[in-house]
Amino acid sequence: MKLKDIKALASVQGPARSVGERLKRSCYSVEDMRKLAARRLPKSIFEYIEGGGEDEVSMRRNKSSFEDWSFLPKWGSVDNLDLRTTILGGPASMPLTLSPTGGTRLFHPEGEKAVAKAALAADIPYGLAHLSTTTMEDVSAAAPALRRWFNLEPIPDKGLLQAVLDRTANAGYEALLVNVDCRSIGHRERDYRNGFTAPPSIKPKTVVEGMLHPAWALGFLANDAIAFPNLDADIPEGPLASSPDMWRTLLAGSYEPTDWDDIRELRERWNGPIVLKGVVNPNDAALAASLGIDAIQVSNHGGRQLDHMAAPMDVLQEIAGRTAGRIEIIVDGGIRRGSDVVKALALGANACSIGRPYLYGLAAAGQPGVTHVLDLFRAEMARTMMLLGATSIEELRAEGRELLRHRNEAFARTQPTPTPEASLALQK
Numbered sequence: 001m002k003l004k005d006i007k008a009l010a011s012v013q014g015p016a017r018s019v020g021e022r023l024k025r026s027c028y029s030v031e032d033m034r035k036l037a038a039r040r041l042p043k044s045i046f047e048y049i050e051g052g053g054e055d056e057v058s059m060r061r062n063k064s065s066f067e068d069w070s071f072l073p074k075w076g077s078v079d080n081l082d083l084r085t086t087i088l089g090g091p092a093s094m095p096l097t098l099s100p101t102g103g104t105r106l107f108h109p110e111g112e113k114a115v116a117k118a119a120l121a122a123d124i125p126y127g128l129a130h131l132s133t134t135t136m137e138d139v140s141a142a143a144p145a146l147r148r149w150f151n152l153e154p155i156p157d158k159g160l161l162q163a164v165l166d167r168t169a170n171a172g173y174e175a176l177l178v179n180v181d182c183r184s185i186g187h188r189e190r191d192y193r194n195g196f197t198a199p200p201s202i203k204p205k206t207v208v209e210g211m212l213h214p215a216w217a218l219g220f221l222a223n224d225a226i227a228f229p230n231l232d233a234d235i236p237e238g239p240l241a242s243s244p245d246m247w248r249t250l251l252a253g254s255y256e257p258t259d260w261d262d263i264r265e266l267r268e269r270w271n272g273p274i275v276l277k278g279v280v281n282p283n284d285a286a287l288a289a290s291l292g293i294d295a296i297q298v299s300n301h302g303g304r305q306l307d308h309m310a311a312p313m314d315v316l317q318e319i320a321g322r323t324a325g326r327i328e329i330i331v332d333g334g335i336r337r338g339s340d341v342v343k344a345l346a347l348g349a350n351a352c353s354i355g356r357p358y359l360y361g362l363a364a365a366g367q368p369g370v371t372h373v374l375d376l377f378r379a380e381m382a383r384t385m386m387l388l389g390a391t392s393i394e395e396l397r398a399e400g401r402e403l404l405r406h407r408n409e410a411f412a413r414t415q416p417t418p419t420p421e422a423s424l425a426l427q428k
């Protein structure tokens, strides 16, 4: 072989010119980003992202429920494949949203602002946590054109509620994401074992973990202390003076629960769309639709709250059937691939949402890391739809059930139909 032939064969890449390019060359899946995040973060912080309630059954089921569904691609041309859709009455470049995650600056100093900018660049909505570590106003200033939703924890004190709603509207948030799965905080045993607290408290173990992860520790120490500034609502003097106590109880995990009357009242107080987050019971889904709620996020909080709570994919079809288009359905929990999104849409969801995947991206590489995760989802969705034979989100939702088979259905079809004699014999 001549030197010129060897040269023609050799494909030597120059050095990556940006973080995004480096990620493109080395991280091919959300799982790759998860591994990178695990290396960058101290163990207790990484496990705070990873963990779930008690035995983590719901968390595992979230993921495995997607594996129960197989694709039945249809043959035919797929021209002008289009992922664009409408979520809560507004445009989105793909059927995906970013779910609220409290304590986001723990994972990267740019925290919620980096997530907001990546969501804006990807043209999808972002739900900011009530327990975010950046004020809702600062997130608005960082990404003014972003479709922003605010994750309201139920607030029994009506004065405080109105103060928070006014603040949210003034900061330009178009929708409320209201939690209905947090009457108490889930028992996340990994956090207890790791001595994790939010905000983090400095213990000898924390110092050792920091020294083992110097890049994270430097970012953490060089930036503002972790706090939950949305809780410092402009609380007027007077009867609301007791509100900070309520926040303390909320953070401690037990506070006076709210009920359906409060949801009805919230509907009257807030003009924009409302999403109830944490619904898996079809009765609650139907009730929400009858109260004029715009959407439900079918979710078990990523398995972080009530363990053994149903996985969204196990109840999605029933919920879609009961609500029959009267309410939008967003699904979250265990979504790690574009193909998972495609499956949920095929079973009746309008859109999906992710929590941990974008946090892996953030922890691994800040804003470019989140962008890379969103690029992976977009490419995987497009590839899956192309191979499946669905051209648009509309078509996928209309024909989807014909393109999927549950493993139980597959098994049922392989069983021979019993003859009348055999059935009689079985009855005896």
Ligand SMILES: Cc1cc2nc3c(=O)[nH]c(=O)nc-3n(C[C@H](O)[C@H](O)[C@H](O)COP(=O)(O)O)c2cc1C
Pocket: 048, 049, 050, 062, 099, 100, 101, 102, 129, 130, 131, 151, 179, 277, 299, 300, 301, 302, 303, 304, 332, 333, 334, 335, 353, 354, 355, 356, 357, 359
């Ligand atoms: C670290 C972390 C913090 C979270 N904080 C909140 C929160 O403050 N409010 C909320 O409604 N959901 C919160 N969630 C749940 C997510 O919004 C979402 O329901 C869940 O992460 C989806 O599952 P996935 O992580 O498997 O994608 C949190 C999730 C994680 C991983």
